[in-house]
Amino acid sequence: MKSAGIDIGSRTVKLAVLENGKLAWSAKRVTSYNPLETARELMDGVAFDAITATGYGRHLMKGHLDCPVISEITAFARGARFFAADCGAILDIGGQDTKAIALDREGAMSKFEMNDKCAAGTGRFLEVMATALGFTLEEFSQAALAAGKAVKINSMCTVFAESEVVSLTSQGALREDVAMGIHKAIVSRSASLLRRVSPQGPVFFAGGVALNACVRKLLEAETGRPVFVPPDPQIVGAVGAALISHFFR
Amino acid sequence: MADYTKMWTELGLDLAGHDALLGVLGGAYTDIFLSQKNRPEGMKYFDFVMSEVHGLRIQELMDAKAQGRKVIGSYCVFVPEELILAVDGVSVGLCAGAEFNSEGAETVLPRNTCALIKSAFGFKLGRVCPYLEASNVVVGENTCDGKKKSYEMLAPMVKDLYVMDMPQMKSASGRTLLKEEYKRFAAKLEAVSGKKITIESLKKGIDTVNAKRAAVKRLTALRAADPAPISGLDALLINQVFFYDDPVRFTASVNTLCDELEERVKKRTGVFAAKTPRLLISGCPMAVPNWKLPMLIESSGAVIVGEESCVGERGARWITDAKSQTMDGLLDQLTDRYFNIDCAIFTPNPSRVAYVKDMAKKLGATGVIHYSLQFCQPYIMESGPVENDLEKSGIPTLRLETDYSQEDAGQLKTRIEAFVERLQKK
Numbered sequence: 001m002k003s004a005g006i007d008i009g010s011r012t013v014k015l016a017v018l019e020n021g022k023l024a025w026s027a028k029r030v031t032s033y034n035p036l037e038t039a040r041e042l043m044d045g046v047a048f049d050a051i052t053a054t055g056y057g058r059h060l061m062k063g064h065l066d067c068p069v070i071s072e073i074t075a076f077a078r079g080a081r082f083f084a085a086d087c088g089a090i091l092d093i094g095g096q097d098t099k100a101i102a103l104d105r106e107g108a109m110s111k112f113e114m115n116d117k118c119a120a121g122t123g124r125f126l127e128v129m130a131t132a133l134g135f136t137l138e139e140f141s142q143a144a145l146a147a148g149k150a151v152k153i154n155s156m157c158t159v160f161a162e163s164e165v166v167s168l169t170s171q172g173a174l175r176e177d178v179a180m181g182i183h184k185a186i187v188s189r190s191a192s193l194l195r196r197v198s199p200q201g202p203v204f205f206a207g208g209v210a211l212n213a214c215v216r217k218l219l220e221a222e223t224g225r226p227v228f229v230p231p232d233p234q235i236v237g238a239v240g241a242a243l244i245s246h247f248f249r
Numbered sequence: 250m251a252d253y254t255k256m257w258t259e260l261g262l263d264l265a266g267h268d269a270l271l272g273v274l275g276g277a278y279t280d281i282f283l284s285q286k287n288r289p290e291g292m293k294y295f296d297f298v299m300s301e302v303h304g305l306r307i308q309e310l311m312d313a314k315a316q317g318r319k320v321i322g323s324y325c326v327f328v329p330e331e332l333i334l335a336v337d338g339v340s341v342g343l344c345a346g347a348e349f350n351s352e353g354a355e356t357v358l359p360r361n362t363c364a365l366i367k368s369a370f371g372f373k374l375g376r377v378c379p380y381l382e383a384s385n386v387v388v389g390e391n392t393c394d395g396k397k398k399s400y401e402m403l404a405p406m407v408k409d410l411y412v413m414d415m416p417q418m419k420s421a422s423g424r425t426l427l428k429e430e431y432k433r434f435a436a437k438l439e440a441v442s443g444k445k446i447t448i449e450s451l452k453k454g455i456d457t458v459n460a461k462r463a464a465v466k467r468l469t470a471l472r473a474a475d476p477a478p479i480s481g482l483d484a485l486l487i488n489q490v491f492f493y494d495d496p497v498r499f500t501a502s503v504n505t506l507c508d509e510l511e512e513r514v515k516k517r518t519g520v521f522a523a524k525t526p527r528l529l530i531s532g533c534p535m536a537v538p539n540w541k542l543p544m545l546i547e548s549s550g551a552v553i554v555g556e557e558s559c560v561g562e563r564g565a566r567w568i569t570d571a572k573s574q575t576m577d578g579l580l581d582q583l584t585d586r587y588f589n590i591d592c593a594i595f596t597p598n599p600s601r602v603a604y605v606k607d608m609a610k611k612l613g614a615t616g617v618i619h620y621s622l623q624f625c626q627p628y629i630m631e632s633g634p635v636e637n638d639l640e641k642s643g644i645p646t647l648r649l650e651t652d653y654s655q656e657d658a659g660q661l662k663t664r665i666e667a668f669v670e671r672l673q674k675k
């Protein structure tokens with residue numbers, strides 16, 4: 001049986017198909033102003049027997065594609081175990097939210113936390129800051145890794161941090177050092193969210209921000225815990241939803 | 250609804266603002282309550298009460314006042330309705346549950362004031378609450394710091410603000426203070442009403458309120474059935490109407506509803522399917538029309554089977570034992586009853602979490618949602634230890650902090666759904 005999961009996130013839509021317990025296919029696409037349309041395009045021509053939706057846009061599917069929905073928190077909890085069978089702590093930094101999830105030994109969710117209302121410290125925040133410094137996302141992470149020191153960023157509000165960054169560079173701070181400061185700020189915030197649900201043990205790091213090598217490195221340093229990033233950290237939620245499709249059958 | 254414009258104008262309401270408020274309220278009520286499936290017939294009475302909440306009920310208050318009775322408004326379940334009834338007064342709750350005129354409220358209050366207080370001020374400054382405007386006396390109490398200090402600002406805005414002092418510890422001296430304050434309040438009521446509280450009138454007041462609480466307790470007990478015979482939203486509504494309605498009529502209506510629910514339980518019919526995940530809400534009071542969280546919960550595949558809240562169990566749980574034949578003895582028994590209330594303003598407050606566990610067991614709840622209003626220090630402070638204690642006892646707990654605005658609804662829904670999924674072990 002082919003079971004699929006679709007994760008309609010704020011920045012990207014991801015689709016994953018599992019067959020006989022193996023990841024058979026996955027794809028992702030940047031979310032447009034019409035996430036439902038993006039989801040349709042992504043599913044076009046892909047064969048599956050059952051599908052489950054997750055992500056912030058999960059309820060959009062209702063009435064269009066009659067499929068079960070699952071919260072992204074559960075989806076990530078399930079998906080993480082697919083990639084790391086003994087995983088006990090998950091940190092997911094996505095486009096507009098950050099989640100920390102603790103699993104018990106059986107893989108059942110035992111605690112979770114999410115960031116508050118705004119986008120502070122999420123993927124969106126990183127994007128805005130990279131642009132403010134004139135970097136692409138890839139360059140941004142590399143620049144931070146090459147920095148000699150970190151300039152402290154005081155504001156985590158996307159709007160205020162942007163003007164803070166601009167004023168820091170105009171005062172002569174090196175772009176690299178500011179980039180490092182931003183990365184550090186994100187990591188310390190996420191690490192404290194993680195600590196609230198799980199104090200120790202290896203960390204499964206997922207979501208678009210897990211692609212950022214500098215965040216990964218800083219997260220290990222800040223927490224003193226081994227950090228594991230799956231081959232494609234963005235599809236964890238979609239894979240989790242696909243696993244749930246079994247549950248609903 | 251009949252035309253009440255004249256009455257509202259006489260009360261000094263701002264008609265435009267009041268219309269806007271009623272418009273939102275009516276719309277929300279239709280969307281949230283009337284759209285529910287399998288509602289008990291007995292809810293019709295409460296639908297009617299809500300449709301006339303600013304109409305007929307206010308008319309009744311005005312009629313009572315015309316007969317020389319006094320309307321006493323209050324903000325806390327520590328204010329004894331029994332004493333108010335003993336001078337033939339009418340007791341009304343003034344807690345406000347809608348985001349209205351926050352900008353106005355923020356001209357006198359700091360931004361980081363809880364939504365309940367802010368809303369009460371928004372209502373006062375916007376002149377949209379007929380209960381407040383109809384009150385002869387507004388009773389405040391020194392509970393949390395937010396309320397305590399805000400009464401200083403409320404004083405010049407209302408005709409007669411009376412503030413009751415409150416103990417902060419469940420000690421012998423704390424109990425003495427509460428009893429003294431009830432005596433002082435009784436004297437105040439006698440002075441404004443010109444009526445003397447007698448043993449008979451106090452006993453009658455106690456009986457009326459006891460009957461009202463007993464009816465609500467009966468409702469609570471029926472909610473232990475699976476499938477749940479009534480939704481959490483409807484049960485909350487009844488607990489909200491508790492504070493406004495005529496107590497005798499309210500009691501009869503709740504009992505009629507309970508007869509119907511008993512039949513449902515016998516026939517094993519309910520509002521949601523059997524085995525629907527069952528949740529308990531614990532924390533800050535939800536004043537009318539604050540239906541935000543229950544609505545999100547019950548549209549996320551769970552049913553609420555109890556509220557450990559002042560608009561709920563904490564308000565209705567204890568019955569006054571009125572056996573004494575002396576005035577002082579009755580006051581003692583009244584004090585004993587109220588001194589049980591385990592509000593988070595008390596320190597320490599261990600009986601609260603113990604009772605949450607009890608309730609979960611009795612009502613068959615498999616999880617607890619701890620609800621705090623943003624900036625509500627007492628309940629937010631208590632929420633961490635409560636969560637730890639419950640989790641340690643094997644009761645999954647989700648802590649939420651929110652206000653009356655809708656901007657975090659999506660976020661909350663994700664958390665609630667994930668929590669329900671956790672209970673279902675998906």
Ligand code: SF4
Nearest residue numbers: 324325326392559592
């Ligand atoms: S929560 Fe405390 S202060 Fe508020 S109504 Fe209840 S007893 Fe009074």
Ligand code: SF4
Nearest residue numbers: 363365393395533625
């Ligand atoms: S919700 Fe909390 S802060 Fe607000 S009035 Fe009640 S006890 Fe005070």
